[in-house]
Amino acid sequence: MILARADQVSRRYGEVLALDRVDLTVRAGELVGLLGPNGAGKSTLLNLLIGLRRPTAGRVELFGGDPRDHASRRQLGVTPQETGLPGTLRVGEVVDFVSAHFPDPVPRDELLARFGLADQVRRQTGGLSGGQRRRLAVALAFVGRPRLVVLDEPTTGLDVEARHTLWEAVRGFHAEGGTVLLSSHYLEEVEALAQRVVVIGQGRVLADDSVAAIRGIVGVRRVSLVADDLPPLPGVLATEQTEGRTHLLTADADQLVRDLVTAGVTFRDLEVRPTSLEEAFLALTAGDRPAPTPA
Ligand SMILES: Nc1ncnc2c1ncn2[C@@H]1O[C@H](COP(=O)(O)OP(=O)(O)OP(=O)(O)O)[C@@H](O)[C@H]1O
Numbered sequence: 001m002i003l004a005r006a007d008q009v010s011r012r013y014g015e016v017l018a019l020d021r022v023d024l025t026v027r028a029g030e031l032v033g034l035l036g037p038n039g040a041g042k043s044t045l046l047n048l049l050i051g052l053r054r055p056t057a058g059r060v061e062l063f064g065g066d067p068r069d070h071a072s073r074r075q076l077g078v079t080p081q082e083t084g085l086p087g088t089l090r091v092g093e094v095v096d097f098v099s100a101h102f103p104d105p106v107p108r109d110e111l112l113a114r115f116g117l118a119d120q121v122r123r124q125t126g127g128l129s130g131g132q133r134r135r136l137a138v139a140l141a142f143v144g145r146p147r148l149v150v151l152d153e154p155t156t157g158l159d160v161e162a163r164h165t166l167w168e169a170v171r172g173f174h175a176e177g178g179t180v181l182l183s184s185h186y187l188e189e190v191e192a193l194a195q196r197v198v199v200i201g202q203g204r205v206l207a208d209d210s211v212a213a214i215r216g217i218v219g220v221r222r223v224s225l226v227a228d229d230l231p232p233l234p235g236v237l238a239t240e241q242t243e244g245r246t247h248l249l250t251a252d253a254d255q256l257v258r259d260l261v262t263a264g265v266t267f268r269d270l271e272v273r274p275t276s277l278e279e280a281f282l283a284l285t286a287g288d289r290p291a292p293t294p295a
Helices: 042-049 091-099 108-114 130-140 160-175 187-193 211-218 253-262 277-285
Strands: 002-013 016-027 031-035 057-062 076-079 148-152 179-184 196-201 204-210 221-227 236-242 245-250 267-274
Touching: 002 042, 002 148, 016 042, 016 057, 016 179, 016 204, 031 042, 031 187, 042 057, 042 148, 042 179, 076 130, 091 108, 091 130, 108 130, 108 160, 130 160, 148 160, 160 179, 160 187, 179 187, 187 211, 196 211, 204 211, 221 253, 245 253, 253 267
Parallel strands: 031 179, 031 196, 076 148, 148 179
Antiparallel strands: 002 016, 002 057, 196 204, 221 245, 221 267, 236 245
């Protein structure tokens, strides 16, 4: 059963085309990660699916209806990228207030325990740390036992422990049959949680596949060196020249270095480093660079 769908959706903000003919389908029981660099269009896509914005073209559906229609959002839980909590209300009061809107809310103590906030029930939200506040904001998406939860960069700004607590809570919800769509720029986060990854770059869906397949795409290393003349080398996805250095993008840096040595290339100042997700996307998508050809 399809819970959320975007069909050839575009969204323009003035001159900026934030989304360009995007297709996305989220089925019941899936845990889908939306991965992409800053400005890729992740929040825009999520905001269209949850009815906060209207597409410029194309069609969005939530539980088979229009996301802007109230009834379509009844079984939806959401944490946007930025949330505000009334600073003078206590944690328990905030949970009670939100719970009151639902027929069968998760009991307060159970919810707070799941998100590592059991000790904070009497604290005013204004006195919480940034990480605790973020966990509370995410916890509130789960209060009403939604069928679909949409989380926009849920763990940005959290320390490692808080992040893991949140991951556990999301996994628990999914294990009980819940459906999750979350955005992130952390490959690690998407790997830890999602089975399926949708990669967005420059407003387009670049890939929609299993975590393992996407890892192959973004698991690219940058091998930089100074060399006068390089022979054609296997496994090079893209080549760039800057200030006398040659940068080779490859999925297997060890093998590339072995090939350089075997080929008898005279090189110096060798550097191998992971490309960031953003760099990998730039390298793999930029129109004016050599198009990658899988080895
Ligand atoms: N309200 C707006 N008005 C004008 N431009 C906007 C607006 N919202 C988003 N944009 C632009 O649309 C593009 C996509 O932004 P969006 O916030 O969807 O990206 P994102 O992938 O969520 O990025 P981030 O990871 O930084 O949150 C960007 O170029 C952004 O500047």
